[in-house]
Amino acid sequence: MLLGSLHRLNCRRTLLLLIPCLVLPFMSQAATAKEPVKLIFDTDLGDDIDDAMALATIHALQSRGECELLAVTIVKDNELSGPAADAINTFYGRPDIPVGVVKKGVRPQESRFTGSLTNTKNGDKQRYPHTLLSGNDAPEATEVLRKTLVAQPDHSVVIAQVGYMTNLARLLNSPPDKISPLNGRDLVAKKVKLLSIMAGNFGPAKNKPEFNVVQDLASSKKLLTDWPTPVVISGYEIGLNIRYPWQSVEKDFGYVKHHPVHESYLAWDKKPHERPTWDLTSVLYAVRPDHGYFGLSDPGTSTVDDRKLTQFEFDPEGLHRYLTVTPEQIIRVREALVQLTSQPPDVLPEQ
Template sequence: MIFDTDISGDVDDVLALAMLHTLQDRGQCNLLAVTISKVNPLTGPFTDAVNTFYGRPHIPIGITRKAQIRDSRYLPLVNEADNGVPRFPHALQENEAAPEAVETLRRTLAAQPDGSVVIIQVGLAVNVARLLQSPADSISELTGSELVRRKVRLLSVMAGSFEPIQGNHRYHEANVKNDIPSMQQLAELWPDDVPVVWSGFEIGIAVPYPRESIAADFDYVPHHLVKEAYLLHSGPAHDRPTWDLTSVLYAVFPDRGYFDVSVPGRVSVADDSYTSFETRPGGRDRYLTMNAQQAARVREALVQLVSQPPQGH
C-alpha cells in the first residue's frame, strides 16, 4: 500500500493512517510509503511521529513542494514536549529533509513486484497527477504512466460525489475543488487497464466516527497522538465523518461486503470540480455504494481498527 494523503486539514487522514498501521499489525497490508499532497512545514514530522508511535519509523515519507498551503489545528502537536523530552518522538524534523513526493512514488513503485501495489489517495491529486506525467529517470527507465500500468493493481481514491448531497445534485467535493486541474489530469491520464474505485463524499459522511470511542478507547497511553489530534480538530462532542477511512477499508478488504460497487464506467471532472460518472462496459472506474446495514458494519470495523493499540502496548 502507498498512502497519498493531504494530512493537515481534516483529521480523518490521521485516523486512516492509524488504521493502516493496525492492518499491518494484523498482517493484512504492508504500508510501503506515505506521500503528502498539501504544504505545511509540519506535515512530514507529524506523519513520522504517527509512524514512529506505531512502531514503523522507517517508512519512507515524500513531500510535495508545490501544492496548496494549508494551516492545521493539530499538526503542532508534533512539537509538544514534557520537560524538554518530545512527547511524540520522530526522526524527521523538517520537510526539507524528506524527498519529493513523486520521487518517493517512483522509487517505491520501481522496487515492487509487478501488479502488486495499491495506491490509496485521500487528498489532492497533485502527487499522482505528477507521477503520471513523470519521465524516465535514474530511478526507473519507465515513465510514470508505465510504472503505474506495470506495478499498480488498484487506485482507491476518496474524491467527488456520486449521489446528491443534501439535495445538491452538483456537489463540489473538497479534494477535487481544491486542485481541479490535478484531479482532471488524474481522471484523464490514469491508465485504462488499472482499476480505480472512488469513495464519494456520500460514503464517509454516512459513517461518522463515534465520539465515545475517542473518549474511551485511546487511554492506554497518557498522550495519544490520534486522540489529541481528533480533539484539537473536532472537539469532544462531534462524530467526524470517515471519508478517508472508507477508501482504506475498501482497498484492504474489497471482498468483505462492507461496500457494493457501481457498474463499470468513466469518471470525468468538470471545470467547476463536479465529478460525473458515465456507465461504460469494461470501464476503468467504479464508485462505492453502501446501505444502512453495511454502514453499521463499516462503522464498527473502523472503530476497532483505528483504536487498536500498537503491537507492544
C-alpha cells in the same frame, strides 16, 4: 455397558486430540494464502482529522498481517505534515517508513492538529518522537513514489489516495530517470493493481463540488483521465454517512497517556462530535475489498466538468467504479473502523 461407554469416551478424546492436527494445517494455509496488500498512502494530512485516523487504521491492518505500508506521501504543502506522519508511524513502531512530501503544492495552510503532534514536549523530550523535523528535509513525493513502485513486483501495489491529486498527477507526468527507464504512466501501469481514492460526489450532494477534487483541479482532471489501472472512488456521501463515534474517542484510546489520534481529534474540535470517515473508507476498501463492507457501481468513467462537478458515465469497458453502502453495511463499517482505529500498537511506546 460400562466398557462400551469407556470405549466411546476414549474415541471422543482421541478425536478431540486429532482435531487440532487436522484443522490447524488448513487454518495455517488459509492464514498465509493471502499476501499482505502492498500499500502506498497518499494524503493531505493536516486538512482534516480523518487522515490521521486513516493512517492509524493502516497500522492496525498491518499489525494484523493484512497490509504492508510501503510509503506515505504528503500532498499538503505545509512543513509539519510530513513530520506528523513520521510521528504517527513512529508511535506505531514503524519509524522507517519512507515519507515524501509535495514541493510547491497548492495548500500550505497551517493545520489545527499537526503542531500538537510535532511540537509538544514532555519535559525535554518529544511527546511523539519523530526524526523528520520539517517537510523541507523530506524527499519529493514523486521521487518516493517512483522508488517505491520500482522495488515492488508487477501489478502488486495498491494506492490509497485521500487528498487532492497533485502527487499522483505529477507521478503520471514524470519522465524516465535514473530510478526507472519508464515514464510515470507506464510505471503505474506496470506496478499498480488498484487505486482507491476519496473524491467526488455520487449521492444527494452530487451537484456540489467536492473538496479533494477542486483543490488542484488540473491534477484531478489529469488523474481521472489518464490513470491506467482500475480506480475505486469513495464519494463524499460514503464517509458522510459513516461517522466515527464520539464514545470511542473518549474511551478507546486510554491505553496510553498520550495518543496521537485522540489528541489530534480533540485539537481539531474539543466539542463532542462525530467526524465523517471519508479517508478511512478508502483505506478500508483498499485493504479489504472482498469483505462486503461496500457495494460497487457498475464500471464506467469518472470525469470533472466545467462546473468542477464529478460526473460518472457508465461504460462496460470503463476502469472506474464508485462505492455504495446500505444501512446494514454502515453498521458493519462503523464497527470495523472503531476496532481498527483504536487498536493499540504492537508494542506500547514509553511515555
